[in-house]
Amino acid sequence: MTVTTEAAPPRHSADEKLKAERMPFGRWMRxxxxxxxxxxxxVAWALFPALYIISLSLSGGNTLTSACPPDRSGLxxxxxxxxxxxxxxxxSTLLSSDQYPFVTWMKNSLILATGSATGALxxxxxxxxxxxxMRFTGRRMGxxxxxxxxxxPAVLAITAVYLLLTRILDVFPAFGLGHIWGTLLIYLGxxxxxxxxxxxxxxxxxxxxxxxxxxxxxAGHARIFFDLIMRLALPILVVVxxxxxxxxxxxxxxxxxxxxxxxxxxxxxxxxxxxxNPLIQEWGLMAAGGVMMAVxxxxxxxxxxxxxxxxxxxxxxxx
Amino acid sequence: MATVELDKINKLYDNGFHAVHDLSINVDDGEFLVLVGxxxxxxxxxxxxxxxxxDISTGELRIxxxxxxxxxxxxxxxxxxxxxxxxxxxxxxxxxMAYGLKLRHMPKDKINERVxxxxxxxxxxxxxxxxxxxxxxxxxxxxxxGRSIVREPQVFLMDEPLSNLDAKLRVQMRAEISAVVRSLNxxxxxxxxxQTEAMTMGDRMAVLKAxxxxxxxxxxxxxxxxxxxxxxxxxxxxPMNLVTAKINQAGEGLELEFGGSKLAIPASVLADxxxxxxxxxxxxxxxxxxxxxxxxxxxxxxxxSTIKGTVNLTEALGSEIIVHFTFPGQAVVxxxxxxxxxxxxxxxxxxxxxxxxxxxxxxAPRSRVRMGDDxxxxxxxxxVHYFDAETSEAIRG
Numbered sequence: 001m002t003v004t005t006e007a008a009p010p011r012h013s014a015d016e017k018l019k020a021e022r023m024p025f026g027r028w029m030r031x032x033x034x035x036x037x038x039x040x041x042x043v044a045w046a047l048f049p050a051l052y053i054i055s056l057s058l059s060g061g062n063t064l065t066s067a068c069p070p071d072r073s074g075l076x077x078x079x080x081x082x083x084x085x086x087x088x089x090x091x092s093t094l095l096s097s098d099q100y101p102f103v104t105w106m107k108n109s110l111i112l113a114t115g116s117a118t119g120a121l122x123x124x125x126x127x128x129x130x131x132x133x134m135r136f137t138g139r140r141m142g143x144x145x146x147x148x149x150x151x152x153p154a155v156l157a158i159t160a161v162y163l164l165l166t167r168i169l170d171v172f173p174a175f176g177l178g179h180i181w182g183t184l185l186i187y188l189g190x191x192x193x194x195x196x197x198x199x200x201x202x203x204x205x206x207x208x209x210x211x212x213x214x215x216x217x218x219a220g221h222a223r224i225f226f227d228l229i230m231r232l233a234l235p236i237l238v239v240v241x242x243x244x245x246x247x248x249x250x251x252x253x254x255x256x257x258x259x260x261x262x263x264x265x266x267x268x269x270x271x272x273x274x275x276x277n278p279l280i281q282e283w284g285l286m287a288a289g290g291v292m293m294a295v296x297x298x299x300x301x302x303x304x305x306x307x308x309x310x311x312x313x314x315x316x317x318x319x
Numbered sequence: 320m321a322t323v324e325l326d327k328i329n330k331l332y333d334n335g336f337h338a339v340h341d342l343s344i345n346v347d348d349g350e351f352l353v354l355v356g357x358x359x360x361x362x363x364x365x366x367x368x369x370x371x372x373x374d375i376s377t378g379e380l381r382i383x384x385x386x387x388x389x390x391x392x393x394x395x396x397x398x399x400x401x402x403x404x405x406x407x408x409x410x411x412x413x414x415x416m417a418y419g420l421k422l423r424h425m426p427k428d429k430i431n432e433r434v435x436x437x438x439x440x441x442x443x444x445x446x447x448x449x450x451x452x453x454x455x456x457x458x459x460x461x462x463x464x465g466r467s468i469v470r471e472p473q474v475f476l477m478d479e480p481l482s483n484l485d486a487k488l489r490v491q492m493r494a495e496i497s498a499v500v501r502s503l504n505x506x507x508x509x510x511x512x513x514q515t516e517a518m519t520m521g522d523r524m525a526v527l528k529a530x531x532x533x534x535x536x537x538x539x540x541x542x543x544x545x546x547x548x549x550x551x552x553x554x555x556x557x558p559m560n561l562v563t564a565k566i567n568q569a570g571e572g573l574e575l576e577f578g579g580s581k582l583a584i585p586a587s588v589l590a591d592x593x594x595x596x597x598x599x600x601x602x603x604x605x606x607x608x609x610x611x612x613x614x615x616x617x618x619x620x621x622x623x624s625t626i627k628g629t630v631n632l633t634e635a636l637g638s639e640i641i642v643h644f645t646f647p648g649q650a651v652v653x654x655x656x657x658x659x660x661x662x663x664x665x666x667x668x669x670x671x672x673x674x675x676x677x678x679x680x681x682x683a684p685r686s687r688v689r690m691g692d693d694x695x696x697x698x699x700x701x702x703v704h705y706f707d708a709e710t711s712e713a714i715r716g
Binding site: 207209210212213214215216217218219220223227228231232 | 370371372391392393397398399401402403405407408409418419422423466470
């Protein structure tokens with residue numbers, strides 16, 4: 001009977017095991033290493049435009065090639081991704097320019113993104129609460145049509161939106177064409193579908209026992225919604241807020257129709273207008289604006305990334 | 320504190336499922352009433368209707384004499400303990416307990432006073448700042464109790480509060496809940512599928528099957544005089560032993576014949592249950608509790624009233640020996656026995672069909688029976704139960 005080795009292993013066996021498990025390079029490469037290679041390629045791929053823009057914005061020049069002296073060509077040109085000088089003139093020009101009111105653009109973008117993210121969050125959560133917790137006639141139909149409608153991109157409705165906003169301009173100018181509040185309404189409408197679904201899926205995972213317990217404790221729907229559901233669903237709320245914030249902040253096609261006046265438009269439209277005129281293309285300013293535009297999103301992401309990860313996976317699995 | 324009256328309560332779902340049929344129960348002030356039955360018998364639905372979480376299809380529900388059919392849960396002055404405990408995960412233990420009082424706009428110092436008192440009672444004081452996720456199952460259970468207690472409601476409702484605990488903790492919490500509820504003297508409705516809980520905790524128990532009340536009475540009544548085969552099998556552990564027996568005329572009296580044995584029915588039993596006479600020549604379902612049997616070799620001076628069987632299994636528990644034995648006979652197989660067997664895990668369903676009938680008896684620890692022995696078992700014929708073979712109802716009167 002040789003059962004002793006399993007029952008009482010020698011002390012140093014752990015070290016030996018470790019040594020034994022260190023695999024040869026070829027095998028390691030085949031099993032694990034290739035993932036690192038892929039990851040490095042992907043990161044380079046993703047970083048290229050970002051680095052290029054940063055380098056260009058700091059070059060002080062105003063053409064697409066100003067980041068790179070003409071003597072560097074071929075693979076050597078890749079070294080231009082590292083800024084070869086630090087010149088903030090593009091930034092200062094953009095921030096002080098009367099022709100391109102970058103500060104107004106940013107203000108508009110932030111108002112629109114915050115407003116539509118908050119609105120989408122509250123309205124979507126309220127709708128999701130109803131779909132998740134209440135049983136009413138038309139519930140199934142409502143969810144199906146919501147899903148159907150959200151399959152069409154919002155841009156499809158651009159003609160209708162244009163006509164609608166033109167008419168509204170005559171009655172409520174603040175909500176009409178060329179004013180951000182009108183655009184905010186359009187954004188809110190487009191943001192509801194996906195978010196409602198995402199949140200409904202998450203709300204479904206919160207046990208109904210909690211609602212019932214709260215009802216017996218004396219809570220009404222509003223209490224249950226704000227005290228329990230909104231607190232417990234925080235990860236998905238963060239996801240919804242972030243996703244709607246960034247999609248509104250970066251949105252171009254709708255804003256370029258509804259806010260076409262470059263003096264009062266969003267950052268995305270404004271920056272596009274910098275390079276859309278074939279005669280005057282301000283690539284340097286565009287790059288500087290692009291870098292500044294990334295700052296709010298980047299900050300928001302840093303603050304929310306923990307919830308983003310849990311929220312997105314939770315939504316993915318249970319939704 | 321209040322009475323709870325269920326008056327011909329029905330629950331009919333939209334899909335046509337009739338979950339509760341004409342349920343009428345009067346729960347006295349301060350009484351501990353247990354609703355018990357196998358899963359799907361409508362006991363939880365009944366409780367949820369009392370709580371106001373489900374609409375009552377027809378019938379009337381009165382709490383403290385007042386009709387509350389259309390009153391919201393928060394207006395019924397009840398507190399409920401859920402099977403999942405339903406603690407608010409983002410609130411501390413203290414906040415969990417205080418939440419209901421806060422919603423009722425009770426002054427802060429009074430809330431604190433009540434929470435402290437309840438925490439003392441349930442030994443939760445050290446845990447008041449913790450979140451539910453940091454508590455063990457038993458502690459969560461106590462917080463759920465505490466949340467109900469601080470409300471000082473008219474009625475406690477408990478929906479299988481112990482079923483998420485492990486066996487040992489369950490026994491302990493069973494005693495704790497009983498003690499707490501009795502010290503508060505609050506009317507309590509307690510739902511469980513575990514007949515042991517029902518037997519040990521309740522002042523009275525209501526046995527339900529398929530939404531129909533089978534028997535309402537003290538645990539002793541339900542155990543000693545079950546209304547029908549279902550109650551007989553469901554209440555008590557091990558379940559009552561059953562066999563199909565023929566009642567024969569034997570001179571002046573009657574005798575039972577089953578599995579090759581003949582047992583005379585004592586005159587006292589016949590005097591108690593004159594209805595038995597009309598069953599002469601017919602078959603009945605005969606029920607014997609495990610403790611009403613004894614190893615015949617231990618009682619040499621008593622004769623007659625014995626059956627012969629072969630021992631399949633013995634379980635010596637120290638205080639008694641549980642003996643599983645088989646004898647040739649016809650098992651009683653009805654929808655009820657199947658239901659109970661399924662509820663118990665379905666293992667007993669097939670046993671006995673081809674090998675005769677398998678019974679479980681509890682012998683005195685002095686008994687020397689071993690597996691495989693052919694033994695004689697003494698049956699206490701005074702305490703045998705008789706059921707109509709067709710209706711499953713107990714034969715009485």
